[in-house]
Amino acid sequence: MRHPEITLPRLLAHRGLSARAPENTLAAVRAAQAAGCTWVELDVQLLGDGTPVIWHDATVKRCSDGRARLADLDLPGARRLDVGAWFGDEYRGERMATLSEMLALVDGLGLGLNLELKVNRGRSAAALVEEAVPAAMEALPPERLIVSSFHAGALDAARDMAPAKRLALGVLFEGVTSDWQHRCEALEAFSVHADWTRLTERTARAVRAAGYPLLCYTANDPAAFAHQWGWGVNSAISDDPTRFLGHLPPEA
Ligand code: G3P
Ligand code: MG
Numbered sequence: 001m002r003h004p005e006i007t008l009p010r011l012l013a014h015r016g017l018s019a020r021a022p023e024n025t026l027a028a029v030r031a032a033q034a035a036g037c038t039w040v041e042l043d044v045q046l047l048g049d050g051t052p053v054i055w056h057d058a059t060v061k062r063c064s065d066g067r068a069r070l071a072d073l074d075l076p077g078a079r080r081l082d083v084g085a086w087f088g089d090e091y092r093g094e095r096m097a098t099l100s101e102m103l104a105l106v107d108g109l110g111l112g113l114n115l116e117l118k119v120n121r122g123r124s125a126a127a128l129v130e131e132a133v134p135a136a137m138e139a140l141p142p143e144r145l146i147v148s149s150f151h152a153g154a155l156d157a158a159r160d161m162a163p164a165k166r167l168a169l170g171v172l173f174e175g176v177t178s179d180w181q182h183r184c185e186a187l188e189a190f191s192v193h194a195d196w197t198r199l200t201e202r203t204a205r206a207v208r209a210a211g212y213p214l215l216c217y218t219a220n221d222p223a224a225f226a227h228q229w230g231w232g233v234n235s236a237i238s239d240d241p242t243r244f245l246g247h248l249p250p251e252a
Helices: 026-033 077-078 099-108 125-139 154-161 179-185 201-209 224-232
Strands: 011-014 039-046 052-054 111-117 143-148 166-172 192-197 214-217 237-238
Touching: 011 026, 026 099, 039 099, 039 125, 039 201, 052 099, 052 125, 099 125, 111 125, 111 154, 125 143, 125 154, 143 154, 143 192, 154 179, 166 179, 179 201, 192 201, 192 224, 201 214
Parallel strands: 011 039, 011 237, 039 111, 111 143, 143 166, 166 192, 192 214, 214 237
Antiparallel strands: 039 052
């Protein structure tokens, strides 16, 4: 099966450079690029009015000055929130990014994007895929886009939207399940994305032997992650990829 010609980096900035800037914001993506990152991972979901925005949680409590559920916000309401001050005074006034604003920035900076379709409890996977996937495919060339998700229905719907040679899909696992290969084959997936704290050497080697790139989240301690590179892991998704500088083994 053919996939887009994706050159995976060793390190992707998780939710942008989220150790140094408020996660999933334009500022975090600019910071990632300024720190030398070539790819970012970002979460997308829908506001209550159907606007796709870059956001991780089901509510805005943790990362803004508001308390609402995302499903109860429309775009004007979301824009009134300050999504930077919680992280630091220098980010005061940062606004929630729409997917389209973020795609324009990612493309303008020449970055690759691992766009995670975040289907929080009670939300529609179909509506999210319908809004987010065509927009991402329109904004970015296939070599600079991976669409990933934990949600099986979202990945199925994304695959139905575009063939494997046009759209790279990443299958996200907490613990990699025993049926991982079946799921990947059924989806014609590009890559496997695993929680590194639950990944075993045996599974890592099996994924690599089957020909799938293996990405691990969220790796922030280069010393603790040394074994995983040895198992053939291709990429680490990190809140601060700069910590890994000088700690990367040669490409496997
Ligand atoms: O895409 C990898 C990682 O972001 C998945 O977990 O909760 O950080 O979105 P989470
Ligand atoms: Mg994510």
